[in-house]
Amino acid sequence: MRISEDRYDRDRQRLELALRFLTHEARTQTIRVWTGLSDDRIRKLYRSYLGRAACYVPRHRGKSPHQAAYFTRSLRIQQETAVLASFFALGRLVPAEPSAAAGSALPDIARGHSLCTAFETYTIMIPTAVISFEYAVFLAGCLARGDQLRLGRCCDCAGMIVVERFPIREKRCQHCAGEQRG
């Protein structure tokens, strides 16, 4: 009995995570990677649980985000990225030593729930948040791999910031950079 109970528990956690991802408008491909569920089960889940609410929870098609430059393209996004990355760090989603292996080991059920919690906290803190859940998932992967972006510290106040892998000069958070200019 024990074995089947464990299996039932795992399956339930998988489905709960898939539902949480679905309410954040994650793509099928993203849900498959993080939950291990088949596309068919994800579609059925979407129809049976969110069917009636489906008009409020749109499904997105096409490719998931893949441009790390998105996170540095405006001051506003840089600021929001720093907030989101701080919640990722609190949720133990950012490894001490980012690597390709850490990046591919990132998606699992427990970390998927941490990721949702981090994203939900971020949207509560910034009600006008612009970074979508898909971009948040992509950011978590970037920070785990560390090949393009890394979690760094402002050289003045040690506040958390997201920086390119090899920054040309020392980086300051927007607050300290503003003080220097002023």
Ligand SMILES: [Zn+2]
């Ligand atoms: Zn600073």
